[in-house]
Amino acid sequence: MSKKPKVKKVKIGKLERREALVGLIFVLPWIIGVFMFLIIPLFQSFQFALANIKMTPRGRVITFAGITNYTQIWLEDAQFPVMLIKYFWETLLSVPVIVVFALIIAMLLNGKIKFKGFFRLIFFLPVIIVSGPVMNLLTAQGAATIPAMNITGIQTALESLLPNAMASAISDLFSNMIMILWYSGVQILIFLSALQKIDSSLYEAAKIDGGSAWECFWKITLPTIKPMILLNAVYTVIFLSNNEHNAIINIIQSDMFAGNKGYGYASAMAWMYAIAETLIVGIIALLLLTRKDAYDKQVKRVKKEIKKQARALKIARRRGKRNGAKITKTIKKAEKH
Amino acid sequence: MEQKLQKLSKKLKNIKSDVNKDKIRKLLMGSREKDGLIKLLVVYVLLICIGFVYLYPLLYMISKSFMNLDDLLDTSINWIPSSFYIKNYFDAAKSMNYLKTFFQSIVVAGVPTVINVIICSFVGYGFARFNFPGKKIMMGLLIFSYILPSTITMMPTYVLYSDMKLVGTLWAFILPALLGQGLNAPIFILIFYQFFKQVPKVLIEAAHIDGAGFFKSFLRISIPSAIPAIITVFLFSIVWYWNESYLTQLYISGVFVKGDWTSLIVQLKGFDANYNKAAAVSTVGSMVSNNESVRMAATMLSIAPVLLMYFILQRYFVESIDRTGITGE
Numbered sequence: 001m002s003k004k005p006k007v008k009k010v011k012i013g014k015l016e017r018r019e020a021l022v023g024l025i026f027v028l029p030w031i032i033g034v035f036m037f038l039i040i041p042l043f044q045s046f047q048f049a050l051a052n053i054k055m056t057p058r059g060r061v062i063t064f065a066g067i068t069n070y071t072q073i074w075l076e077d078a079q080f081p082v083m084l085i086k087y088f089w090e091t092l093l094s095v096p097v098i099v100v101f102a103l104i105i106a107m108l109l110n111g112k113i114k115f116k117g118f119f120r121l122i123f124f125l126p127v128i129i130v131s132g133p134v135m136n137l138l139t140a141q142g143a144a145t146i147p148a149m150n151i152t153g154i155q156t157a158l159e160s161l162l163p164n165a166m167a168s169a170i171s172d173l174f175s176n177m178i179m180i181l182w183y184s185g186v187q188i189l190i191f192l193s194a195l196q197k198i199d200s201s202l203y204e205a206a207k208i209d210g211g212s213a214w215e216c217f218w219k220i221t222l223p224t225i226k227p228m229i230l231l232n233a234v235y236t237v238i239f240l241s242n243n244e245h246n247a248i249i250n251i252i253q254s255d256m257f258a259g260n261k262g263y264g265y266a267s268a269m270a271w272m273y274a275i276a277e278t279l280i281v282g283i284i285a286l287l288l289l290t291r292k293d294a295y296d297k298q299v300k301r302v303k304k305e306i307k308k309q310a311r312a313l314k315i316a317r318r319r320g321k322r323n324g325a326k327i328t329k330t331i332k333k334a335e336k337h
Numbered sequence: 338m339e340q341k342l343q344k345l346s347k348k349l350k351n352i353k354s355d356v357n358k359d360k361i362r363k364l365l366m367g368s369r370e371k372d373g374l375i376k377l378l379v380v381y382v383l384l385i386c387i388g389f390v391y392l393y394p395l396l397y398m399i400s401k402s403f404m405n406l407d408d409l410l411d412t413s414i415n416w417i418p419s420s421f422y423i424k425n426y427f428d429a430a431k432s433m434n435y436l437k438t439f440f441q442s443i444v445v446a447g448v449p450t451v452i453n454v455i456i457c458s459f460v461g462y463g464f465a466r467f468n469f470p471g472k473k474i475m476m477g478l479l480i481f482s483y484i485l486p487s488t489i490t491m492m493p494t495y496v497l498y499s500d501m502k503l504v505g506t507l508w509a510f511i512l513p514a515l516l517g518q519g520l521n522a523p524i525f526i527l528i529f530y531q532f533f534k535q536v537p538k539v540l541i542e543a544a545h546i547d548g549a550g551f552f553k554s555f556l557r558i559s560i561p562s563a564i565p566a567i568i569t570v571f572l573f574s575i576v577w578y579w580n581e582s583y584l585t586q587l588y589i590s591g592v593f594v595k596g597d598w599t600s601l602i603v604q605l606k607g608f609d610a611n612y613n614k615a616a617a618v619s620t621v622g623s624m625v626s627n628n629e630s631v632r633m634a635a636t637m638l639s640i641a642p643v644l645l646m647y648f649i650l651q652r653y654f655v656e657s658i659d660r661t662g663i664t665g666e
Binding site: 016019020021022023024025026027029030031032033034036037038040041042044045048060105108109111113117119120121122123124125126127128129130131132133134136137138141177178181182189234238241242244249250252253256263266267270271273274277278281 | 517
């Protein structure tokens with residue numbers, strides 16, 4: 001009997017392992033940071049939200065309180081639920097406005113235009129100076145509305161037609177129009193650089209085939225920059241939610257130090273707020289992700305069919321082999337007998 | 338004969354005018370190759386209008402900040418103040434303790450920014466260049482940490498800082514920046530990630546053959562080629578730290594515990610109270626009473642440094658997004 005030659009197991013090469021190690025060293029600060037500032041605080045915050053935290057001279061006293069924080073917020077708090085619902089509608093409404101507006105401006109700037117740099121300079125300016133206190137001061141002075149726009153008529157019409165939360169959200173949208181426009185600086189630039197990267201030969205081909213500019217927009221421009229639309233929409237949601245102009249995060253901060261509420265109560269609020277935000281991001285992602293290209297769909301279907309056929313062929317072949325083996329076996333048996 | 342000639346010339350004229358009409362039509366409406374005048378006009382008018390709307394709050398702010406009390410109350414004065422009144426600025430600066438606060442805000446924004454740039458380039462390089470187990474999960478976590486609102490981790494982080502006695506010191510910003518969790522760090526890491534992915538691998542391999550270690554090849558090859566990304570991250574980071582008032586107020590200048598540090602934006606947030614206090618202390622009549630002109634002047638003062646930086650370095654800001662390749666190559 002001869003020994004089988006030892007088959008070496010395929011191991012990760014020494015060099016590769018070393019590279020992985022070095023890579024981990026590069027990322028190490030971030031990994032520690034994630035544990036310290038993301039994962040552990042997340043669990044703690046969950047724990048805080050289910051507890052009553054009292055500050056005593058000897059330190060924090062944490063007593064488990066179940067879901068009383070949540071019930072207290074929804075049943076007793078006069079402000080928070082209303083504001084949360086308003087935030088939800090407001091964000092859901094202003095995101096499309098901002099994204100569409102940014103897209104329009106980017107389209108306008110994309111052509112052959114003189115003073116392009118100057119216009120870009122203006123449209124990007126708000127990104128530099130936008131911050132909570134500045135916005136609050138400007139809105140308080142009434143600098144956030146276009147004076148020529150008279151909105152009281154729209155307001156009353158809306159209030160009679162729509163539920164209250166939605167109507168107030170829409171009228172807020174109108175009265176803070178400039179602020180809404182101000183938030184679209186980064187988005188304009190992202191769209192612009194995406195538009196400039198579209199292959200111009202696509203448009204030429206479409207024009208030769210007799211496509212109008214309108215058709216070109218819907219059939220070429222929009223599908224190409226679709227990922228950017230999603231990116232911009234998500235960016236806008238996050239920006240609007242973490243912006244200090246947003247009243248909810250200020251409430252959370254002030255309740256954190258309020259005597260009768262404290263960390264636990266504020267944590268519960270923060271969780272609810274986070275859920276609302278994720279819900280909005282989810283809705284937007286769902287709206288923008290589900291509709292795939294007809295072409296993509298077809299390709300997928302054909303690929304699936306090819307796979308199916310291949311599988312069927314394989315099975316048939318295997319069966320054929322097995323059958324062949326069976327036949328030879330029986331023949332051999334017959335020969336023995 | 339003459340009649341015929343006249344007829345012919347008339348015909349010629351008609352044809353000429355037709356050609357002219359066609360030319361004009363083409364000029365106005367545009368052809369396949371060239372945009373028409375009407376379209377251009379519409380585009381320019383739209384751009385100028387929207388540009389004005391964009392600048393409106395800023396113009397309003399500037400115009401109001403130079404008005405004295407009489408101008409404010411005078412309804413006939415809308416935009417241009419009757420006299421160039423600078424006292425608003427002096428009083429606002431006095432109540433904000435401008436010079437000291439200005440230098441403090443440079444430190445508060447600058448130090449974490451430098452650390453942010455260094456650490457984010459490190460981490461971005463690690464993600465872009467190496468393969469290691471769990472990389473995909475980590476990238477997912479990175480994006481998750483960006484989407485998650487900071488309010489949710491704010492309470493435990495504040496508790497952590499106050500246990501470590503970091504609240505009210507600059508360390509409350511430096512520590513997270515050191516660990517890759519600074520303000521908007523996920524975006525910066527992704528920018529560096531995109532950028533380092535474009536550095537050809539061959540270059541780095543060549544350096545390795547020539548005997549460079551991993552860190553040396555990072556410092557000598559990848560970093561110099563990533564200068565546009567570094568500029569972008571630096572500028573955005575400093576602007577965002579400068580404008581961040583929520584976390585600065587909570588961690589650095591302190592809501593509960595008063596810290597030594599403050600920034601212009603935080604000062605602006607509590608401007609009314611500070612101003613009234615300062616006005617009460619100063620001798621009677623030396624400071625203007627708190628009105629919207631003073632408030633606008635204070636706003637102007639607190640955004641002036643970043644505004645100046647923007648106008649000087651505008652090229653880097655505006656081209657930054659093109660260069661970082663967020664939109665994919």
